[in-house]
Structure formats: structure tokens, C-alpha cells
Amino acid sequence: SYDLTQPPSVSVSPGQTANITCSGDKLGDEYVCWYQQRPGQSPILFIFQDNKRASGVPERFSGSNSGNTATLTISGTQTMDEADYYCQARVSRTGVLFGGGTKLTVL
């Protein structure tokens, strides 16, 4: 079966760059999107079609996708960015998949 693999956790200091990866076989052949979910809240779309920011998403958030890995990059990370992040793709012959999620800690 096809899986999207994310690291369970990523830590970053305020003002630094955070990279959250999402890996899958030939993932670069598919479009990937990213969601942010704060505790007790619904997920919010942040990035779609690999690198397009959703409405209202700060410019410090960017996305890329190539080979087997998609990456969500947060430049100049702020404490308000602390949340869970999920990648998602619609993979041919498999359907809609989510990664397991990454807990971003800013400290």
C-alpha cells in the first residue's frame, strides 16, 4: 500500500527555518497540499498544488515537491506557528491520503 510519511515531530527556535517533510514513492508526480491544525481546532488549508499559499496564509510559509519528498518550509518561524501539520495527496490507484502529521514545536 502507498503511504505518506512525515516525521512525528520537528523543533525549531523562533526566527529560524523549519522544514517539515512528507515522503512517498514518486510523490513528485502528484500534487501535495498541507494543512495546519491547532489543538482543539479544525484543519486549515495552508498550501495546495505543491506551492500555492491559501488565502490569508503568511508569506513565510512555502511548499515544494520533487522526487519522493514534499517539503513545507516555514521561514522566520513564530511561536504562533506551533501546531500539527499534515500533508495530503490524491495518489493514482490509491485515492486520497494524509500523512501521519508532524507536531511543530517552537522553543
Place this chain on the structure above:
Amino acid sequence: EVQLVESGGSVVRPGGSLKLSCAASGFIFDDYDMSWVRQAPGKGLEWVSGSNWNGAKTDYADSVKGRFTISRDNAKKSLFLQMDSLTVEDTAMYYCARDAAAGTDNWFDPWGQGTLVTVSS
């Protein structure tokens, strides 16, 4: 304002049934595919089921196939999920989400606030 409001979640015994509803507003409902996504307590997101704009094409995760049925009423701008033969593994927050499908690509935006389904004896 685009809004999705889920309802119908409750506590149900294993083997029981439940029907979830999602009321949409602020957009042309029958212009969009729609999906249900769930999240078990402390776990990640799992896509459950999707419907195309008119309900003629539906799809399900293997974990719910044959037990859950998605449907929609475009006149009432509503999406439904009939859940039968529930098991404890179906315990989760269930989110309704607008599916901005574009060819073979898709993303979910926005999401509702969720409705909690607890399967317990």
C-alpha cells in the same frame, strides 16, 4: 462567508448506526465535490468518503467500504454520512470538507468544526 456545520454525532453501541449531516452555506453547493474526513482521538487525519457534485460518483476508504454511505441533497445544500455496523475503531471526530478537486488533484477547503462519534458499550 463559506461555512460547513456538521451535526448528528453521539454515543452509539458497537453494531449500531448513526447518520451525520453537514449543512453548507456561503457558496454554490452543487459546484463542488464534498468529503468526510475523520480523526480518532489523539491520532491523524483519515479520509473516509467523497461524493462528486451530484452524488452520482462516490468513493470510500477501505476501512468503511460496505458500512458507510455518503449522500447529498443539493436542494437543501446538505451532505450526509450514513454509518452502519459501527465498531470502536470508528470513534472519531468527523469533519465535513469542501473538495476543491481539479482534475486528478484535490484539496479540502474549508472544513467544518466537526461532530464527535463515540462507539462504546
